[in-house]
Structure formats: structure tokens, C-alpha cells
Amino acid sequence: MNTVVRDVSIFGEAIAYFNEAADLLELDSGMRQILTHPTRQIIFSIPFQRDSGEFEVFTAYRVQYNFARGPAKGGIRYHPGVTLDEVTALAFWMTWKCAVVDLPFGGAKGGVTCDPSTLSSSELERITRRYAADLVEVVGPDKDVPAPDVNTTPQVMAWFMDTYSMHVRQNQPGVVTGKPIEIGGSRGRVEATGRGVTICALDQMREMGIDPKRASIAVQGFGNVGLNAAKLFAERGSKVVAISDVTGAYHNPEGVDVDAAVTYARKFRTLEGFGGAERISNAELLVSECDVLVPAALENVFTAENAPKVKAKLVVEGANGPTTPEADRIFKERGITVIPDIMGNAGGVTVSYFEWAQDRMGYFWKEKEVNERLEDVLLSNLHEIREITRRRGATLRTAAYTLAIDRVVRALKLRGIYS
Numbered sequence: 001m002n003t004v005v006r007d008v009s010i011f012g013e014a015i016a017y018f019n020e021a022a023d024l025l026e027l028d029s030g031m032r033q034i035l036t037h038p039t040r041q042i043i044f045s046i047p048f049q050r051d052s053g054e055f056e057v058f059t060a061y062r063v064q065y066n067f068a069r070g071p072a073k074g075g076i077r078y079h080p081g082v083t084l085d086e087v088t089a090l091a092f093w094m095t096w097k098c099a100v101v102d103l104p105f106g107g108a109k110g111g112v113t114c115d116p117s118t119l120s121s122s123e124l125e126r127i128t129r130r131y132a133a134d135l136v137e138v139v140g141p142d143k144d145v146p147a148p149d150v151n152t153t154p155q156v157m158a159w160f161m162d163t164y165s166m167h168v169r170q171n172q173p174g175v176v177t178g179k180p181i182e183i184g185g186s187r188g189r190v191e192a193t194g195r196g197v198t199i200c201a202l203d204q205m206r207e208m209g210i211d212p213k214r215a216s217i218a219v220q221g222f223g224n225v226g227l228n229a230a231k232l233f234a235e236r237g238s239k240v241v242a243i244s245d246v247t248g249a250y251h252n253p254e255g256v257d258v259d260a261a262v263t264y265a266r267k268f269r270t271l272e273g274f275g276g277a278e279r280i281s282n283a284e285l286l287v288s289e290c291d292v293l294v295p296a297a298l299e300n301v302f303t304a305e306n307a308p309k310v311k312a313k314l315v316v317e318g319a320n321g322p323t324t325p326e327a328d329r330i331f332k333e334r335g336i337t338v339i340p341d342i343m344g345n346a347g348g349v350t351v352s353y354f355e356w357a358q359d360r361m362g363y364f365w366k367e368k369e370v371n372e373r374l375e376d377v378l379l380s381n382l383h384e385i386r387e388i389t390r391r392r393g394a395t396l397r398t399a400a401y402t403l404a405i406d407r408v409v410r411a412l413k414l415r416g417i418y419s
């Protein structure tokens, strides 16, 4: 998805956001040091056999960033661009994301550097099982709870859960979230991240006096997050003027037929060839005419080059880390409001928390209950963040970090440093 190759550390840039909020909180240097170092970084090799009989080795990661508020939590990414730096940044963001919506979790992330589009289902299964087996000692419902991320699905979670359960010799659905409903998944989990994006966006639009029925929305990325966000925006009566995937962007100022695009993408596994819209590039989508822009693909899509040309009034980050600190400064100067990733895409991990709780109770909720609780969690914390922006004159991003860091620091201080 138009990955911009930049010669900078993603984790290093992520820390810039942390520092801004740490300054506001007047955090001492000891705390800063602790919170800018990952607790544990695991790198290992996954040897596996292709269907053709050939052997190959992939590099795999799990970064457990912080445990102050509870078991570490965060997805697993399968992508050719996965690096230790990226996984560490993603684990860092998970720490603040879980804290900003007040979940009893720390932060983690995992990944395998591979290209799933070249892998058969049985190859994917073998990689997943080996990945899970190598992490048996360090994951678990009370240790670290993985979930889906880019290119990992409920089926991948089912293989992970099964492998872990076989090793520990008991059924342990709570070791991962984002599972299929039949084996302990939660209703509403698949749509949860996209639903969270729309919940935050609609609330912010109300705040900014943008009528959802007249608003135009552009969504970059048509994976689980972008697809569901686009669908829900359309259901709420907003006009989705552009969507995109790796093949390019599809733009129609009169509104793209999102249901038709979803059916098309499910059938062909790509938007390539989708009619009823003009074909533009992903780069053009980001600077197209719209009220609300939702980046829902990978990191670093907004840079110092394109940020001055963005026309949207509101950016809601469905992806993790789509805005570089330079772009963020430009958005601030230009008066473009940004709902930061750690709040904008927190719907997924919030329903992951519900799933984990349901697994532990062995009692499962109706979808309506899941969605109502999700809205309640997101809006109450978004309103708290907004209150901080008013009090401190900060952006929503800095306010979100302030709230999250404060919560983690409180937990850390109560527990103390064991040394």
C-alpha cells in the first residue's frame, strides 16, 4: 500500500509523540527511560517447508513492551516489511492504546517477515503453528494475548489457539482474541476496529459541526479496518467518495457504492477492475477533496510532502502510525483535526478485551451488547481526551498520550520497580 521507504526509525518517531506528552506531564527522567524501553524483544527463526518440498526460513518477532496494567496485548502482523523496529513501535503504541481506553492490559506486538500473498493456506498454517509453538512459554491469557493485525485472520488465530492449547494440554481460548465465534470469539470483533473508527469520527464531526449526512469521506485501505469503516459510514448516510487497496484508489465524487465494492473485493480478493469510480492513485486519494480522511493501511502515509496538500478537515487514524511527526505538526498549523491511532483504532482491542473476558467467564454476549459497550468505552475516553485538549491547549494526539501515560505511570508507581 504505497509504503514510503524512509530512512528513519519508526520507533524513534513514535517516541517523539511520547516526549511531547511527557513534557506536559513533567515526567521525571527515570520514568521516561523506563517507558521508552521495551520490556522484552524476542526474535526467532521459523524454518518451514513449502508445499513444493523446499525449505525456507522466516524471521519472527514478539515485542512485549509493557506489563504495568496487565497482560501484554497486541496483534500479529504478516508482511514483507515487518522489522524489529516496526514491531517495537507497534508494541509501544499498543501500550498507550490499551491505557487510553482504560483496558487492563499492557502492550505487545508480533510479526513474521513474509509475504502471505505467496503462501498457500497450509503454508500459512504451518508458519502460524511454529510461531505459536515457539512462544508457548511467554504467551497465555495472563501473560500476553495476541490478536489479528495486517494479513492475519480469525483462522490464523484459531491455529494459534489450537497449537497453544495442544502444548499446555488444555483448551485455552483466552490466549488469543479475534478468534472465530465458534471457538470462543466475540460477536462484533471482526467489525470492531472499523466500527470504532466511525464512532470516533461521527462524534468528532458532531463536535466540529460537520453533518454526517452531507459529509464526504475518503478511506485509504480496504482491509478489515477500511472495509468495515467505509461500510458503516455509508450505512450512516455519509458519502464515501474514495476507497483504495494495494492496486490503487477508486474515486467517485457522487459516492462509491460501498456494498458493491465489498462484494467485489470478497469475490476477487482485490479492488482491481472495480467499476463505478474513477481510478486514481493512493497518493491522490490522500490529497483528494473530502471532509473526513481515514488512513486505514500502514505507517507513514502522511509526510512533510503531502501534509500541506491534504484537504480534509478531519483525519481519523484507522491505521497505526500513519502520520509522521512532521506531518502532524503541519496538520496542527493548518487546523486539521486528527483523531490519533491510539484512540481512532482502539475499537479492535476494546472488543478483544470483551472477548478475553467472555472466554474467561465462558459466557458470551449478544452483538448488541458488545456494540453498546464498545461505544460507551470509546466515547467516554474520547470525551476525557477532549477535556484535556481544552484544559491544556494540546492536540487530541498529545492529550490522548497524556491520558494514557498518566494511567501507565500510576500503575507503575503503585507496583513499584522490582530491582
Ligand code: GLU
Binding pocket: 073, 074, 075, 076, 097, 145, 146, 147, 148, 149, 150, 177, 320, 345, 346, 348, 349, 350, 352
Ligand atoms: N491489531 C489490532 C491493533 O493494532 C488489535 C490488537 C488486539 O486486539 O489485541 O489495535
